Amino acid sequence: MNIEAVWFLLIGALFVLMVVSKRLIDALPMTGAMVYLGVGFLIGPAGLGLLTLDLYGDSHLLRLATEAALPVSLFAVGMHLRVACGHALWRLPLRLAAPAMLLTIGLMTAFGLGFLGLDLGAALLMAAALAPTDPVLANELRPREAGDDEPLRFALSGEGGANDGAAFPFVVLGIALCNAGPAGLARPWPLAAALIWGVAGAVAIGWLMGTLGERLIAMLRIRYGNALGLDEFLALGLMALCYGATLLAHGYGFLAVFCAGVALRQQELRATGSARKPRDALQEVTLAEQEQSEQDPRLAHAQLAESMMATSVGMERFAELALMLIIGCVVSAHWRELLGWTPLLVAAVLFVVVRPASVMLALAGSTLDWRQRGLASWLGIRGVGTFYYLLLGVEQAPDGVARALAPLLLATIVASVLVHGISASPLMGWYATRLSARTRRGKTSRPT
Numbered sequence: 001m002n003i004e005a006v007w008f009l010l011i012g013a014l015f016v017l018m019v020v021s022k023r024l025i026d027a028l029p030m031t032g033a034m035v036y037l038g039v040g041f042l043i044g045p046a047g048l049g050l051l052t053l054d055l056y057g058d059s060h061l062l063r064l065a066t067e068a069a070l071p072v073s074l075f076a077v078g079m080h081l082r083v084a085c086g087h088a089l090w091r092l093p094l095r096l097a098a099p100a101m102l103l104t105i106g107l108m109t110a111f112g113l114g115f116l117g118l119d120l121g122a123a124l125l126m127a128a129a130l131a132p133t134d135p136v137l138a139n140e141l142r143p144r145e146a147g148d149d150e151p152l153r154f155a156l157s158g159e160g161g162a163n164d165g166a167a168f169p170f171v172v173l174g175i176a177l178c179n180a181g182p183a184g185l186a187r188p189w190p191l192a193a194a195l196i197w198g199v200a201g202a203v204a205i206g207w208l209m210g211t212l213g214e215r216l217i218a219m220l221r222i223r224y225g226n227a228l229g230l231d232e233f234l235a236l237g238l239m240a241l242c243y244g245a246t247l248l249a250h251g252y253g254f255l256a257v258f259c260a261g262v263a264l265r266q267q268e269l270r271a272t273g274s275a276r277k278p279r280d281a282l283q284e285v286t287l288a289e290q291e292q293s294e295q296d297p298r299l300a301h302a303q304l305a306e307s308m309m310a311t312s313v314g315m316e317r318f319a320e321l322a323l324m325l326i327i328g329c330v331v332s333a334h335w336r337e338l339l340g341w342t343p344l345l346v347a348a349v350l351f352v353v354v355r356p357a358s359v360m361l362a363l364a365g366s367t368l369d370w371r372q373r374g375l376a377s378w379l380g381i382r383g384v385g386t387f388y389y390l391l392l393g394v395e396q397a398p399d400g401v402a403r404a405l406a407p408l409l410l411a412t413i414v415a416s417v418l419v420h421g422i423s424a425s426p427l428m429g430w431y432a433t434r435l436s437a438r439t440r441r442g443k444t445s446r447p448t
Contacts, residue, residue, distance in 0.1 A: 031421040040328020063391035069319035071257040073136040076312035077161035078261020082146040093158025100362035121177030128170035134383035135160040147277035164385045165255025169195035178397040206256030210263030231307040271301035278302035343411030382416040
């Protein structure tokens with residue numbers, strides 16, 4: 001059999017299938033990630049055997065692939081959040097990305113210690129890997145466009161963008177405890193300083209590069225008619241520069257790339273103004289006038305931000321397909337290990353107990369009503385971020401710890417892709433209907 005031809009046929013058929021079946025997928029309680037996961041399982045060892053990936057032997061290659069894809073999604077998420085810094089709406093994702101994540105880590109660590117019999121390092125590593133929600137698989141939950149300030153979508157998207165990087169120090173701490181035991185905390189202050197710098201440095205570098213990058217490109221376009229077009233190069237270049245600079249500074253690159261996307265959008269917001277959305281500002285620009293609009297001081301910032309966001313979203317679709325195929329293939333090689341009671345119990349406890357409790361406590365007293373809090377409690381999708389931290393643990397933690405945690409983390413990813421994928425669209429559709437009805441009642445009740 002010509003395996004190369006088979007692969008071309010398979011990938012080509014999958015691309016075409018996703019295009020022609022998009023309306024059907026949108027109408028059904030399912031997502032593209034579910035399709036990709038299933039195809040990955042089918043081509044893996046438990047199916048056709050076209051692709052065999054060794055979670056342990058190929059962990060470095062798999063981690064690099066995941067690490068290269070995640071920044072694309074994080075940058076795209078940051079670009080969607082077009083609300084001025086200091087606005088009260090930002091408190092919602094901050095509550096979810098900090099207090100809710102910390103509560104999740106604490107509760108899951110306690111569960112690992114008390115019910116699963118794990119050591120402290122292994123329990124913390126498991127909890128930290130499961131804590132971040134996923135930016136790649138949560139497309140249905142994002143703001144519909146830059147400038148959409150619907151609070152639930154804004155909160156969930158901001159959470160997914162921020163906590164992938166914010167969970168990193170806890171993963172590092174868990175791995176250190178796995179390798180050194182209690183001795184890993186023998187010098188707590190240098191360790192704490194390194195962890196704090198990882199977060200603070202990432203925020204500073206990401207914000208600086210996003211701000212300066214946007215200003216530089218906009219100035220070159222407006223004043224000199226230079227740096228026009230090739231916005232996909234700009235987007236990828238900014239992501240890579242930001243991620244690389246942060247790693248060299250010993251910061252957390254995921255958080256930096258997200259902050260760069262937010263900072264770039266803040267520059268566009270200042271230039272365009274909050275009175276109109278960038279899409280509205282550009283709606284009358286024809287294809288023939290695009291280059292001219294890129295040099296227009298009134299439109300250049302909006303044109304740059306929208307083009308870079310569209311490019312990032314397009315690249316993200318390919319990253320989602322590739323990563324979910326990889327995860328499906330890995331699951332295909334280990335599916336029997338995922339069917340034990342322990343992996344299923346971990347997923348159930350996280351989804352039904354820990355996530356709701358953490359979110360409800362973190363959002364207590366917020367502006368979200370009970371419906372919005374309930375949806376935020378349920379829609380905590382786990383996926384690529386958890387897979388990345390699993391691979392990091394396989395590379396750096398003791399082999400016994402990695403092999404014990406792998407089924408728990410993989411089972412949670414699969415369960416999340418399925419149960420959250422099935423429920424997300426119907427729940428968000430129900431929520432949108434309720435929101436529209438409330439808006440109509442508010443309009444009709446106003447005095448004329």
